Amino acid sequence: MANIADIAILVLLIVASTPHTTEATKHVVPWMIPATQNSSFYSNLLANTKFNLNDILFFNYTTGTHNVVTLSKDDFKACNVKKKMETFDTGPTMFELNRTGEYYFACAFPFHCSLGQKLSVNVMASSSSPEAAPAKAPSPASRLSAAVTFPALLMVIAINILF
């Protein structure tokens, strides 16, 4: 029968194998006009997604049906797509998030942005360099506590099984 020491080792192994947030993640974004006019469609869709430095945004669309442009915050709010900074016309578009902070994307096809095809993301530094995180981002401590809570829960379950 398993003893406390075995359980403790098991828990340690689980902690050690928990994936680190430093790996780049590819985020697939279905790039389209929301079914109903909805400026918060993409922010809702990605509300629980954490964007880390060097992650990839994969804007999934067919060339000629949409495009991807980057905008300033004000032009994003106003859907002023003519003030675009960069344009990507070939779908799908892979965009590397190679700096921290806010990014503002939209589709520059007529009316698509005002119908809700716009996306902003806030890129946080990965856990290896928390000092580079912008002030608005959730603190590394909150991510750390999530990582610690899970094994602690397992420990409680293991102890409950034993006694």
Ligand SMILES: *[C@@H]1O[C@H](CO)[C@@H](O)[C@H](O)[C@H]1NC(C)=O
């Ligand atoms: C906007 O899109 C989000 C995400 O799909 C959805 O939860 C919300 O109900 C939509 N709002 C409207 C007004 O359609």
Ligand SMILES: *[C@@H]1O[C@H](CO)[C@@H](O)[C@H](O)[C@H]1NC(C)=O
């Ligand atoms: C991109 O969209 C197409 C059409 O909806 C879909 O078949 C394909 O699986 C999507 N690609 C990814 C990587 O999700």
Ligand SMILES: *[C@@H]1O[C@H](CO)[C@@H](O)[C@H](O)[C@H]1NC(C)=O
């Ligand atoms: C990020 O990539 C863009 C375009 O690929 C490039 O212009 C920019 O210099 C890069 N920024 C950093 C911080 O590497």
Ligand SMILES: [Cu+2]
């Ligand atoms: Cu579009």
